[in-house]
Amino acid sequence: LGFAFMISTFVAKAASATTVGFAIFIIGFLTQLVTTFGFPYSNTYEAYYRTIWSFFPPNVFAQALNILGKATATPEDKGISWNQRKTCQSFETDCIITVDDIYIWLISTFFLWFILAIYFDNIIPNVNGVRKSVFYFLTPSYWTGKGGKMREGGLCSCFGSNRPADDASPTDEDVLTEENLVKEQAAGNEVDPGVAVQIRGLRKTYPGSFNMGCCKCRTTKPFHSVKGLWVNLEKDQLFCLLGPNGAGKTTTISCLTGITPITGGDALIYGHSVRSTAGMSNIRRMIGVCPQFDILWDALTAKEHMELFASIKGLPSSTIKSVAEQSLAQVKLSQAANVRAGSYSGGMKRRLSVAIALIGDPKLVFLDEPVETCQIFISSLVTHKMPHVNLTIYILHRQLAWIQ
Template identity: 45%
Template sequence: MPGKPVAGHTIAWVVGMFVPFFNFSQLYIDVTARSTGSTDPLTGRFVDGFGFRFIDLYKNPLVGGTSYGNLVLAPNTHLMFLILDMLFWSVLAWYLDNIVPNSYGYRRPLLFFLDSGYWGNRPSCRRALQKMAFAVSGRVPASRDDSDVIQERERALNLTKPTALRITNLTKRYTNGMVKQTSKLAVDNLCLASGKGQLVALLGQNGAGKTTTMSMLYGALQPTSGDAFIYGYSVHEDMDEIRHRMGVCPQHDILFDDLTASEHIRLYAGLKGVPLDAVDWLVRERLRDVRLTPAANTCTGAYSGGMKRRLSMIIATIGEPKIIIMDEPTTGMDPVNRRYVWSFIEKFKQGRVILLSTHLMEEAECLGDTVAVMSKGKLVAIGPSIRLKNKFGAGYRVSVACDEKPESSTHLREIVPRIVPAAKLHDETSNTLVYHVPSLTNLTNLIRYFEDNPHGLVHSWGITQTTLEEVFLHLVARSQRHKQT
């Protein structure tokens, strides 16, 4: 029947176009059929094959000694199909890699290749910011937001003042389940801006959204909504450009146990394009700055946790990045080496933006030009540490150790409020009273009473300003109360 050859020919072409294994195996069969010798059944002698010549690429092979014309494709056709397969599957892999969602990285729109920005024609930063500002212009700040947080949001959305880091309503929501979906809001409309030479210290409990925020900035996670601009480049559209200007010290060290510290630095210097004549200087200087020189030629598999953190921080600074993200960089360090690292960070931030998360209040207070406190994914307070202490702190912390007599603490609890009516008892432990005094009013009278000790009730006393840790605990507790109500 005339229809069967046509159908068979069509099927052969379709299979050949999209199944590279078929083409490869058919090529192998065609070549070996002509090249491989055989044994003569009559004489038992081995007879050499005809060999496969270049012209044989264009001849239809014989099947069982018979030529089937166009039903059996010539070897050159299979070779052409292999080349087309390579191009087709490579393009498909590139396309799916860009659009299929996964746990890490960014997913582009289905028609991303039609966007001129993908091919290098970037829209101006101002146009991108105006588009974002228009999208969020109708959002009214929550009535419970702190005034500094509202002011920071307005600063982040103010297009007239250029900033090196601009985060605009960045949001990340995780969803679980296929039919009945449940969601968790990890980062809730975060707005923040920072200029060159500034270090922003992020404080928050575990799960507050610090690492999630940083992961969205360096491209490990895709925001649910909102955007962030780093030197004018959007994390949605220009992540490749951002990564050229960024250094990252992740929360967990990513090191090769079989390489030394020097080899790590040389490896990443090569990846970042550091000139070869500057690599030796870079190795010496960076290792000296964080006091790793004695262990320069030791494999990192033998390093302690603090040593690995110092090496990870060095790697983040290679290539003169314009912005550095440090996720708890001093975890596991002893106080001595931590001080060296602080000095290095303070020196390195000149002309750059550093976003640093930490659980150490002293670190945030020492390094942070701006301290941002997050709770349950929201920014609850922001500003210099001295402003946060003045605004949210209780003023001064007065601790007094009573005499060993049982009635001494009872008498002091009656006397202190008479001298300083605004004093509030915060804690009482083993004959030690701790008061919060909001201002200096009458505080000198209380100090005079402690010094004179007319009733013999005071064993020792001390006074300090409210610490950043107390401010942090107060802000977290306040945020949790707001969530419950």
């Protein structure tokens, strides 16, 4: 099991998992077959062969089956009792490893592979390039959960290095004033207590690529999705970021929530840096996100979705049911609470995503292009709930009329 967890950290796609799993099955079958014929658990082979061979769990398991098979070869054989696990059996002419040794090997290698699985899962970049430092486990913040007030560079992209794009110079006077204010605060390492999010020159650049074909080479230039964003988002306010498709709105949210590593700059969310591993862990405890595209399970009902995310948020088990019912009532999904999400319309799915983002009373909510069916609910939220629960809402949209 531990070995399977370790292998899974290197496999990102389901199709690849099938191929890798079948390949490991074939390799395991062959090594077990070799083990059955006596390699390397006999005096003929050096000890280091057995040590290396035993790190692959199917090998020692095959040897255990081999010993047990010999112990029960005839009806008169009594097998191996628990008290006899540490001793060599009478039928073994070449006893190198006992059943007890095999137990020790299996348990030890389980913890070894499982620990390596946790380590690789943290340092190997995911599909978006997010990973932790190679020595993340040596930082006190990883064990205590404290810190993250300053940039550590814990979240980084390890694919290529691009020359930073020049910050786009704003032409609007208000935008320029806001940028200069944030730059002054950043230069003095100041954080306004009334600011929920301070974005300091945020940049995101996707590296170019080089593809070589049989007749020609194709090169794509780096794409600068976000070019130096400087802005303060005040607490208990509704902030709307308006822009056309491809303007970098969703990329900005992805950077602020840790989904995508940033190329340059920084952002502080309630004083925690998005470039810090501990900071991002603290940030995720206080935010809610409604992504541009719904991430729902068709087989689960709306109520099951709410209870699942309430558990992930760490809500007390005694309140999960009531919170789920209340949240669904707010988005007018009470009558469809026990209906599977796969049969929902697009608007109903969107309302469920908004309800999930708001569960657990987050301090900051990101809404990426909520549809018209959520407009009445969000308007009510801004009017009645925000003044009482210290909630900051960050909305992205491409239509000015919807924002107004």
